[in-house]
Amino acid sequence: MTTEPNGPTDQYSIETKDLCLWYGDFQALIQVRVRIRQGIITSLIGPSGCGKTTLLRCFNRVNERYGNVTTTGDVRVLGKNIYDEDVSLPELRKAVGMVFQRPNPLPISIYENVAFQLKVHAEPGSLSKRERDQAVESALKEVLLWDAVKDSLHKKATGLQLEEQQKLCIARLLPLKPQVILMDEPCSALDARGTEAIEDLMSVLRERYTIVIVTHNMAQARRASDECIYMLLGRIVEHGPTLDVFLRPNHKDTENYVEGRYG
Numbered sequence: 001m002t003t004e005p006n007g008p009t010d011q012y013s014i015e016t017k018d019l020c021l022w023y024g025d026f027q028a029l030i031q032v033r034v035r036i037r038q039g040i041i042t043s044l045i046g047p048s049g050c051g052k053t054t055l056l057r058c059f060n061r062v063n064e065r066y067g068n069v070t071t072t073g074d075v076r077v078l079g080k081n082i083y084d085e086d087v088s089l090p091e092l093r094k095a096v097g098m099v100f101q102r103p104n105p106l107p108i109s110i111y112e113n114v115a116f117q118l119k120v121h122a123e124p125g126s127l128s129k130r131e132r133d134q135a136v137e138s139a140l141k142e143v144l145l146w147d148a149v150k151d152s153l154h155k156k157a158t159g160l161q162l163e164e165q166q167k168l169c170i171a172r173l174l175p176l177k178p179q180v181i182l183m184d185e186p187c188s189a190l191d192a193r194g195t196e197a198i199e200d201l202m203s204v205l206r207e208r209y210t211i212v213i214v215t216h217n218m219a220q221a222r223r224a225s226d227e228c229i230y231m232l233l234g235r236i237v238e239h240g241p242t243l244d245v246f247l248r249p250n251h252k253d254t255e256n257y258v259e260g261r262y263g
Contacts, residue, residue, distance in 0.1 A: 011037050011038055012035045012036060012037055012038065013036055013037070013038045013077065013078060013179065013180050013210040014034070014035070014036040014059055014075070014076070014077050014180065014210070014212070015034070015035045015036075015074075015075075015076040016032050016033060016034050016058070016073065016074065016075050016076070017033055017073055017074040017076075018031050018032075018033065018072070018073040018074070019031070019032040019033070019055075019058065019071070019072075019073035019074070019075060020032070020071070020072045020073055021054060021058065021063065021069065021070070021071045021072075022069070022070045022071075023066070023068060023069060024068045027234060028051050028054045028234055029051050029054055029055060029058070029234050030233075030234040030235050031073075031235070032051075032055060032073070032234075032235070032236055033236070034055075034229060034236055034239060036210065036212060036227075037210070037226075037227065038210050039206065039207055039208075039209075039210060040206060040210065040211070040225075040226040040227060041202055041203075041206050041211045041212075041213060041224055041225045041226050041227075042210075042211070042212050042213070042225060042226065042227045042228070042229060043212075043213050043214075043215055043220075043221040043224070043225035043227070043228045043229070043242070044056060044212065044213070044214045044215075044228075044229050044231060045215060045216075045218065045221050045228055045229070045230050045231070045257070045258075046230055046231035046232055046237075046257065047232070047257065047262065048216070050231040050232050050233060050234065051231050051233075051234040051235075052214045052231055053184055053214050055231070056182050056184055056212060056214050057182075057184075058071065058075055059075065059077060059082075059096055059180065059182055059212065060077075060082075060092055060093050060096040060097075060098055060182065061082060061083075061089060061092060061093075062093075062098060071083065077092070077095070077096060077180065078095060078179060078180070090121070094117075094121060094176040094177075094178065095178055095179050095180065096178060096179070096180040096181075096182060097173030097174075097176070097178040097180070097181050097182065098173075098181075098182045098183075098184070099166070099169050099170055099173070099181065099182070099183045099184070099186050100169075100184050100186075101184055101185045101186070101188045101189060102188070102189045103162055103165035103166040103168070103169050103189065104169060105157035105158055105160070105165050105168050105169060105172075106157065107156060107157075107158050108156065108157065109153065109154045109155060109156060109157065110140075110149050110152065110153050110154070110155060110156075110157045110160070110168065111136055111153040111154055113157045113168055113171075113172055114135070114136040114139050114140060114168070114171050114172055114174075114175065115132050115135070115136055115175070116172065117172060117173070117175060117176050118132060118135060118175050118176075121176060135175040136153070136175070137150075138174070138175075139171040139172075139174040139175055140168075140171050142171065142174055142204075142205070143167040143168070143170050143171040143174070143201055143205075144167065144200075144201055144204065145164060145167045145168060145171060148164060149164070161194070162189055162190055162191075162194055163190055163193070163194030163197045163198060166186055166187075166189075166190065166194070166198055167197070167198070167201060170201070170205075178209065179209065179210065180209065180210045180211075180212070181205070181209045181210070181211050181212075182212050182213075183202075183211065183212070183213040183214070184213075184214045185213075185214050185215055185216065186198055186213065187199070187215075187217070187220065188216075195217075195220065199220065199223060199224045202224055203224070206226075213225065218246075218258060218260075221242065222242060222243075222246050225242050226241065226242060227239065227240065227241055227242055227245075228240065228241075228242045228245040228246070230245060230249075230251075230253070230254045230257060230258075232253055232257075237251050237253050237254055238250055238251050238253075238254045245258065246258050
């Protein structure tokens, strides 16, 4: 059984219907139905192996990179079924960016990291140097990193602190103008100060982007998200406003998990 917030369908960035996924013979997702609202932070929580990251990776079809994956059902992102034959994966992944557990800046300069996707996706010669410079500056300002790096843009990105590297990885998505940002445990490699910095950034970005985050950190889910989805054994057990999920859960499994008695 699933509970989820009500509202008109045009309020949702992501909708799934009867979504199932198998890795070979193992079924990792079972009849997942969910609606994720625009312009908020939604956390996916649940014990290890429950399907959180698998579900997250469905939203931009990254699961397909791993081979031996079978998916059925519908996943609609921004109103379009992303499994339709006419869907372009590069275009989908421009609209739905992803940030991974450990920061993964390219071993090139800070500037080139942010400009990289523009070079990959833009037509040759379509952007002037001034336009690239403006896009890089805008992205770095949006992730609250510009003041720290504006005088060292041509230094290697791998020399940044971990939290700055993670901010840079988010900035790298922004010149492509995504509408959804997926985050797979983006603070798992960071200390408390770095975690706070990324959570503060998420709060700043939440009004401009739909953010979906996988986290094992219950305190983080409660602090940082507007809605929570609790998963267990490949199914969605409960979906609702974060405080309701933590303080007034509708299901005993949810209560046991958020109170630390399971998982």
